[in-house]
Amino acid sequence: MFWKHLRLILLVTTIAVSFALAASPGSLMVFAGAASRPALQEAAKAFEKKYHARIHCTFGGSGTVLSQMLLTKTGDVYVPGSGFNMRIAEEKGVVKKGAARKVAYLIPVISVQKGNPKKIASLKDLAQPGLKVAIARPGAVCLGDVGVTLLRRAEVYDAVMKNVVTQPLDCGQTAGVVRMKQVDAAIGWDVFGKWYPKDIASVSIPKDIRGSAWDYIPAAVTVYSKRPRLARQWIDFLVSPEGKSIFRKHGYLTEVK
């Protein structure tokens, strides 16, 4: 009797075990902004190998994935593209205040077409008549707020705003409008030029204007996490020398001078 049903028993056992493994305490749900996708994916693989845990990453706009977590009350770790989104997450009670750790830094630059055909050398040049400029939507995208701050500091805000033709709704879109040649220049992050070296070049902004107007990619354990210990271990890994070297490999800065 037993041998007769052996195949069925084996099948049922296999299915049960795979379900149990999928839901085992060794897996994490990570909600991340699309800006850190290549680095996070590689870091997840390295972590899985080292700690025999599963990391499931969901990527999207930093705000989009935050809304998903808020509505579904799930997710172990939040890794938005900026400190701005982490502050919203703190206000909404998704992560505890001050729990976030900085994984990598984003430095604002002027993102221009490869080869800089319009010869843009400074923020002032963005006011050239006829130039098409993109600045992400302030209040909605961290890069937009950073852009406005920089233009105000350089005292060219009003002049440059006359040239602004679009306000992208996230950082990826900002890089996109430069790549599609819809604009001549945008206030972007230094990583854009590293992501798309064939299309985008970066013009740096002097330190005295830039000051502290940079951003960072933070990571924090959420209040919804059912495996906070493993989640903290994952964040420890991201900020460890090994994790940071993965981010550096993908063009991110892991220290600011």
Added chain:
Amino acid sequence: MSKSRFGNTAFWTLAAGTLLLYFSFLVALVVAAIARTKLSTVQPILFCPEIKFAIGLSLLTATITTVLSMLVAVPAAYALSQYRGRGQSLLEAILDLPLVLPPVALGFLLLVFLQSSVGLAIQEHFLQFVFEVPGIILAQFAVVSGFALRVMKSAFDSLDPRYEEVARTLGLTKGQAFMRIVLPLSRNGLIASAALTWARSVGEFGATLIVAGAFERKTEVLSIAIFLNWQLARIHEGLTLTLLLLCVSLLALALFRKFGGVLRV
């Protein structure tokens, strides 16, 4: 009760039960949204300047898009309805493409065209589309004109061709017969098609975002305002606007039903 009668009852119960379940599913979605909306916040959300602008822009662009779509759909659908010849199914398949392609993909195609040398020349000498209000209308047109064409073709297909033939034998030209006989007889189809096209235009998002962007108080339409709220984790604001869009769509669909009830699309 005989066996066959029992079978009939069982089948009827199954079919009606399925309908009821599906209907409850849709109602549950709306009820859940209403339950999460705070009534006190509805007014300030709908009447803030940014949203008032977005609502106005949506209604305006959708109306222009509908007029343009109908101007194209009516003659094109008539020609398609009359045409019986080689390549008919291929032609119809291509014309149906905008119905099945994701709007984001259509937006991408539009943008690539507008950034090509021909597209740039058109924009320089004729009209600027990228990041401008005409871009919203172009994006909506690309997405919805296929619907207008489909509905209008069904309207023309369902007409008895004898009316037109009799008009022709009485001495009317093809154009006169179309204006005096075919078009008035298709009145319901025309209204239904316009209502559906309008509702679909108000809700368009993907292609619009790619072609026209989301410039505050310039190219930000209602559907983009909803997305922006979602992106900022402003659940109440997003839900309120969603419910507004739902009411507008329901109104348009009621119009469609009232006038287009006999059409098979």
